[in-house]
Amino acid sequence: MSDRYDVVVIGAGPGGYVAAIRAAQLGFKTACVESRNSLGGTCLNIGCIPSKALLQSSEKFAEAGHALAEHGVKVGDVSLDLDAMMGRKDKVVTTLTRGVEFLFRKNKIEWLKGKGRITAPGRIAITGPDGAMQEVEANSIIIATGSQSTPLPGISVDEKRIVSSTGALSLDRVPERLVVIGGGYIGLELGSVWQRLGAKVTVIEVLDHIVPNMDRELGAALQRVLARSGMEFKLGTKLAGIRERQDGLELELEGAQRQMLVADVVLVSVGRRPYTKGLGLEEVGVAHDAGGHIVVDDGFATNIPGIYAVGDVIRGPMLEHKAAEEGIALAERLAGQKPHIDYDAVPAVIYTWPEVASVGKTEEELKAAGIPYRTGKFPFTANPRARCNGFTEGFVKILGEAESDRVLGVHIIGPDAGTLIAEAALAKEFGASAEDIARSCHAHPTLSEALKEAALAVDGRAIHI
Numbered sequence: 001m002s003d004r005y006d007v008v009v010i011g012a013g014p015g016g017y018v019a020a021i022r023a024a025q026l027g028f029k030t031a032c033v034e035s036r037n038s039l040g041g042t043c044l045n046i047g048c049i050p051s052k053a054l055l056q057s058s059e060k061f062a063e064a065g066h067a068l069a070e071h072g073v074k075v076g077d078v079s080l081d082l083d084a085m086m087g088r089k090d091k092v093v094t095t096l097t098r099g100v101e102f103l104f105r106k107n108k109i110e111w112l113k114g115k116g117r118i119t120a121p122g123r124i125a126i127t128g129p130d131g132a133m134q135e136v137e138a139n140s141i142i143i144a145t146g147s148q149s150t151p152l153p154g155i156s157v158d159e160k161r162i163v164s165s166t167g168a169l170s171l172d173r174v175p176e177r178l179v180v181i182g183g184g185y186i187g188l189e190l191g192s193v194w195q196r197l198g199a200k201v202t203v204i205e206v207l208d209h210i211v212p213n214m215d216r217e218l219g220a221a222l223q224r225v226l227a228r229s230g231m232e233f234k235l236g237t238k239l240a241g242i243r244e245r246q247d248g249l250e251l252e253l254e255g256a257q258r259q260m261l262v263a264d265v266v267l268v269s270v271g272r273r274p275y276t277k278g279l280g281l282e283e284v285g286v287a288h289d290a291g292g293h294i295v296v297d298d299g300f301a302t303n304i305p306g307i308y309a310v311g312d313v314i315r316g317p318m319l320e321h322k323a324a325e326e327g328i329a330l331a332e333r334l335a336g337q338k339p340h341i342d343y344d345a346v347p348a349v350i351y352t353w354p355e356v357a358s359v360g361k362t363e364e365e366l367k368a369a370g371i372p373y374r375t376g377k378f379p380f381t382a383n384p385r386a387r388c389n390g391f392t393e394g395f396v397k398i399l400g401e402a403e404s405d406r407v408l409g410v411h412i413i414g415p416d417a418g419t420l421i422a423e424a425a426l427a428k429e430f431g432a433s434a435e436d437i438a439r440s441c442h443a444h445p446t447l448s449e450a451l452k453e454a455a456l457a458v459d460g461r462a463i464h465i
Contacts, residue, residue: 005031007334008124008138010116010279013041014320015311016144017100019327024107026335031136032109033116033126038097039104042146043320046166049096051189053089054169055351058196061085070390080197082174089169112136117280121306140306140334143279143286143294144327147272147312152181155242155268161249162242162266165190171265174198179251179263181239183210185350187269188226192352195231202232202261204239204253211350213317215362215411217397222356222413225393234261242266274313289315300330322346345428349418354394357421360409360428363399372402376434376457380414382464383453384445391415396454398424398434405433405458416447423451434458 007023009016012034020032038045065078104111114128118141126134149164151157159167168190174197180187183205195201203210210233211219223233237255244250251261274292281288287295287303294302294309301308310330311323325346329339350356366373379395380386394414401408410424427437437455442448456462 003031003134004137005029005110006138007031007140007142007331008033008112008116008136009142009144010118010124011041011144011146011311012036012039012100012111013144013146013311013323014043015146015323015327016041016142017103017327018324019142019144019310019331020109021103021107022328022331023334024109026331028331028334030107030109031112031138032104033112033114033124035113035115035129038094039100039111040093040097042148044097044100045093046169048320050089050093050169051165051186051193052351053092054085054193055189055353057085057088058193059353062196067390080174082172082197086170115278117278118284118286118307119280120284121304138306140308142327142330143276143281143302143307143309143313144311144323145275145279145313146323147318148275149268150271150273152239152268152270155239157268161244161264162268164268168194168265168267168269175264176200177248177263178202178265178267179204179249179261180267180269182269182271183207183233183235184213184269184271185211185348187267188222189351190267190269191231192226195229200230200232202234202263204237204251205233205235206238208236210235211356214348214350214356214358215397215409216364218356218358218411218413221394222350222352222354225354225413226352272312272318276313291315299333300326316343317346317348319346319348342429345425347421347425349421351418354391354414355412355417357412357417358410359421359425360407361399362409362411366399366408371408373399373408374402374405374434374458375399376454376459376462378450378453378457378462378465380447380450383447383450385447385449386415388445389415389447396420396450398437398451398454398458400434400458405435407432407434407437410451410454412451414447414450420448420451423448 006028007030009020009032012032020030024030114126117125119125165186178194178199178201180191180203191201240252240254248262248264253259293315294313310326312318332339347359376398381392386392397411399409407427434455442452453462
């Protein structure tokens, strides 16, 4: 007899492990299938967490070398211990993945170690690390296997000289010349890490602008700041090929004119795609779209009864917090509750410096939809806390519906934008107006006052500009 569970989750990333925890909290007998040696999926092991650890460490290195003197702090010569930096990153990852293991034990969730394959509705075969087979049954199967880096045709990633985001997190030296293929979130964040540590970074982007999913004004502002820090951009340019040569890698580029570029390391970062390999979806008949995303209804149900999917394997932004919210919502739906996710209130953050954060509609989207709106902007140059902190780059922009004043979108580039956007996401979730934000008392002196002033500016009555 095979083991039977109420819920079995395939994949222990943020969507999967959170779904498992919430299901267990709701009284379901729950198991989670995961083939890695540690829980947490791509995010905790080779994605969000290690990259943010390196971003924080590299930021401190750059600050020590260039910014502390302005504050009257003299540190002398600053040197890099890359091994120690990587060791700290690994320790952060280990601490958090072990934390998920603790949560599994606390909530009595069984970790089924191995690769899972759906053999029939309600049945999963698991191949363990030693090759042993196990079969379990479940009333509900949740697919939460996440995503993987999108390859470039004809480009072979060896994770040493030509790397994906995984390899870029573990380089054993600072490359003299790093070329990033793709001007999206991941490429800019990892490019920032190595640029701060001393690499000459060039970003190749096939479009005429970076971070295409964000408000264009934010993307342009971010490009200007990164360019001033030494990062070079080649927009409207396509990688035609890579050849090895004695002094590095030679890249052939196609744009307004053909050109050659030499690099020591090339980071291929052109997006991510759903990871569903080996799950048996075709055999069972689970529908997917042309992009490989599993097709689900508003309740995350596939076309096969009892099989559900959340996170990067379904359509929508490939974000940890989006996957986690879906995992929670699905578990609650299985328990008979009726949760709802407002995808227009899901924030997005780029953890460069300055940070960039956004929630809701962009100006381009509002214009395309013909929605009348008013804009309120406030620069961090006029924010006292930003001035005290020594970083005044950037601004807050709020887009309010012209007639109702309802907040349609908030876009921030500046210090700690990733934290500031939380207030905007809450405003979106509750259907707040710009006036609601403007009338809320914000502590002084704080960076969040810039959000209040931008809300006031929607009505043309900002105080400090």
